[in-house]
Amino acid sequence: MERRLTYAEAIREATLQEMDRDPSVVVMGLGVEDPKPIYGTTRGLAERFGADRVFNTPLAEEGMTGVAIGAALAGLRPIHVHIRMDFVLLAMNQLVNIAAKSRYMSGGAVSVPIVVRSIIGKSWGQGAQHSQGLHALFMHIPGLKVVAPSTPYDAKGTLIQSIRDDNPVMFVEHRLLHGVTGPVPEIPYTVPFGRARVLAEGDDVTIVGISHMAIEALRARAHLERAGIGAEVIDPVSLSPLDMDSIEVSLRKTGRLLVVDCGWTTCGASAEIAVQSMERLQGARDLRIRRLGFAPVACPTTRPLEDLFYPDARRIASAAYALVHDKPELWEPPEASDEAGAPGPADIEFKGPF
Amino acid sequence: MERRLTYAEAIREATLQEMDRDPSVVVMGLGVEDPKPIYGTTRGLAERFGADRVFNTPLAEEGMTGVAIGAALAGLRPIHVHIRMDFVLLAMNQLVNIAAKSRYMSGGAVSVPIVVRSIIGKSWGQGAQHSQGLHALFMHIPGLKVVAPSTPYDAKGTLIQSIRDDNPVMFVEHRLLHGVTGPVPEIPYTVPFGRARVLAEGDDVTIVGISHMAIEALRARAHLERAGIGAEVIDPVSLSPLDMDSIEVSLRKTGRLLVVDCGWTTCGASAEIAVQSMERLQGARDLRIRRLGFAPVACPTTRPLEDLFYPDARRIASAAYALVHDKPELWEPPEASDEAGAPGPADIEFKGPF
């Protein structure tokens, strides 16, 4: 029988197996050793590996990121966990000015093998400061790798890959993915960076869904199927490096690209994927593009506005439909198709900001 | 006779005139009151307006940004100056989590009228941490305005506009622009955000040059002219909001877009301008695009590599030529044309990081 884990369990298993394998791996962050250990992803690690290798930090994101970098320079492989990506903004100097540049500006004398795990929050009135998907900020910076897996399988495989990578890796999770289950082999394995996954095939439109939006894209695909549209759904998995080859193959078939991100679109991952697509196809294949992401405001807390702030399966389907039929969205999936349309579990609402 | 000022003098004049007009304007930052006052841009302000309105700060970017925000909430209009944009990374939390969001998450109860001036460094071995153009990071964030004037005229006009704006404005300068001279009326005037400038007309290719790259684009245009290519050069002036209307008008004519930035391209301003161009023209006009920016590494200090790291007039011309003739760059402007090609003064080399 196929072994299934949640995304959170997959992350925990990857961490545990790598810590078993390599004594230089350590886990640090606010609440990694806690009765509510980062949604279970760090549960039991301190008991197993001891306080030296798994430790809570003071509230000091910039400083503790520097500590992680320094430990990495000395040969450790720290995994630094942030329960919200929003807090990583406090550590931008260490990440961008130090971690991303140490190797280059030392002419290769050192390297900084750190993994920065951070979680994009969503739902239950998280609000403006607990909901940001800021992966594009890191994609902008040479010297950082960025990965944002959407399945438990890839969560485990890319986390192991991240830990073994000799460079700083921003590991982006999404709060609503933690409860999602999927097949995960017990044996340790890596999923390489720079390889996108075609989650479902289709001939009419290519939907690239980042992180949690890969799941929404799959749901949208079911809606579209009933409207006679075949959507190919691609999960880039890693954002830096970005596997444009796979996206290009799909676009040569469909000629239509919809990129859906759990982040803003301006200078976002969706902009980059769209423009690289165009750079590759221009002169060779007509291409129509479209981006969806956070509304260009801060995330409001009240539910009716929050629902408008985020793209979801229905709006993705509408946008894809418009792209295919070359007109502004007029079509909406029928209400009744919602249940049937969901290939994954409905979002599990969670309460509280953590 | 036309009155001419340097870019630095224009900034100083804008500041001085606004401080005269509005007692709530204050200037703060490391070295604003200094024998070498931010390349002269804050010279004499402390003597004129007193220590309460012009003051040096401790080295504490995050905290002092919060101080500026708090002062703005109380009705002051702080101009916070950073001699390098790289240091603004220390203040990302206050800028992104607070300044950009205070108005929205208070439902409009407050606003944060601050101007954050920061300077992109270049030349004389500035190196990885004194050379970054990070405006794309701010463009990504709703709630921040971003402006990057390239001429003394626009420097004065947009700075006055920024100071009068009731919202946080990131005012981006470039070290090599400070010495550039141009016509600047003495009377205070504003240059509105969201209006690009067509610096020179042409039919074959549209070159959008951001900040200092607008000048390099003009130089490239002279090279191209001699190769029979007419380049239209556009300076977006403000990056958020972005005047895509003007760019669209140009592209409907040329069908070819080269965006040149003094920053990285991935998820950069160049990506955003390219993708919005495509979103507007798809189905209406065939469009070819190309981006140039920093090489995707940290900025090296040694001159031979530094020269390769940055786009310059010659490489811009080559790229535009390739775009027009639809082939990889083979053409280079002849060496001899360099002098003639430069419409502005040659870059003034400066020594030292400040």
Next chain:
Amino acid sequence: MMARLYRSVRRIRRVEEEIARLYPTDRIKSPVHLSIGQEAVSVGLCEALRPDDVVFGTYRGHALYLAKGGDLRRMMAELYGKATGCARGKGGSMHLIDVAHGVMGASAVVGSTIPQAVGYAYACKVRGQEALVASVFGDGAVEEGVFHESIQFAVLKALPVLFVCENNFYAIHTPLAERQPFDNICERARSYGLPAARLEADDVLRVHERMAEAVHHIRRQRAGPQFLECRTYRWREHVGPGEDFDLGYRSREEAAAWMERDSCVRLGALLDEPARARIDAAIEAEIEDAVRFAEASPFPGPEELHADLFREA
């Protein structure tokens, strides 16, 4: 004064108990960080402030908002996500604001309002205003570098700020001793050269007395900021309506010692019964009204999504 203090503490307590009671209905779709047990700090502080003084707080902000005079109806509506909320439904429990009453806003990023308080005070000082600013934050916030940067500038410029650290001994579930080398927050503050004192904040009268003294000094002597560490205790879970003694990170006994000294009960006992009953009844009526208001209010319409990003003339 005793009646005022009692009313304020009791009102906050009851509002939060009511929030906890309503929470399982899922009509409050917002994380709530309750101050139950910690009310004495906000009340003691705000009763020492003038209406034109301002406060900056945190996501654990109901108590400070109410104590400073924030509108209860609009707070309740905010928790319900309604258009009549103090942030028009866009901020929720973690971002309460009432500028008219000097509640200048709160942040869900620990420590991040501290420098704003200092900046506000800078503006007050250079404009010759008498207003004073209180910055309220938890024991965790002291660990953030920005706390130091803020206090440094406040002392350097002799600004009218009262720093109030609500030391409830935990940051989420991590005790202070796991995060800070020593239990000596005051000493660290004092190293910047400002007066700093520790007080047990289980008695609102004492808290108020000390706050009033500090406020008086800051306002009259204009010699710069002061710092007060208020030792207090959170009775409920870090976030949410319930208790959390089952989690194992702290014991019910530890809490019981604080609950026994409940400021609300002790103060109530000092009032004469009919006066107390009148206050209590008025509070209940006010809460009922506020909840009704919140429930009856409309949600913001879709056009609200794009409103309020920028202020344009």
Next chain:
Amino acid sequence: MMARLYRSVRRIRRVEEEIARLYPTDRIKSPVHLSIGQEAVSVGLCEALRPDDVVFGTYRGHALYLAKGGDLRRMMAELYGKATGCARGKGGSMHLIDVAHGVMGASAVVGSTIPQAVGYAYACKVRGQEALVASVFGDGAVEEGVFHESIQFAVLKALPVLFVCENNFYAIHTPLAERQPFDNICERARSYGLPAARLEADDVLRVHERMAEAVHHIRRQRAGPQFLECRTYRWREHVGPGEDFDLGYRSREEAAAWMERDSCVRLGALLDEPARARIDAAIEAEIEDAVRFAEASPFPGPEELHADLFREA
């Protein structure tokens, strides 16, 4: 020991004087922040360290690099932007590094290597290594929040770090008193509960003695970090080869008092003349060789632009 100390101070002084002499040729296309006058700090520190100990420094890094044993040829080549430089021409004067000799790198962002030193020490401690880490930074760095965050964690985990603050009284042209409320850096450090002392760093013998003491304690007692404030003086301009008394932010008299107590001269006078002359001659020869090496070395080729971003197996 006296000869060693003299040699090291003199060598740094002469190297930097030579850099200043060469600078107008524009062959060093890199901003240089000279330590002339401040050598005693780096020398006193590094002579107290073992080869396996490591140091983290700043853009004002020539002295620390050389004192710790960094390769002079590769440093000079780095300033020239040559492929043989310690960072292959990619780092320049502000980013000197020599891992083999425990010079772990420097940053041009003030304060930003302090937490790295602490993190390195964490690794040493949990792996049971005896190595000790020195973190060297200026008086300006103390103002950054990250200084506090770093010291807090170092004390919390009792890490083997020696914090060395080179207090030269200025950050660029701004005197300490305009930036910090009091001239009491040690007190602020001490509030975290670690031993902190101030010393006048005009005498390399004394500096060395105190450094050796601190190092001994940290290594043997394993009781955590220590802090030393070294009061010193920068003789040249903040950045660049010249003097800057014309700028008006400080006076030549102020500097003269320090120059009179020049560590290099005083120590040299204690040595017997032939020994001193031998040392001096060797230094001159070494410098000449290093400059020749730098000048003769090739620039990195264009393929180097994209190398060294990532380390790939």
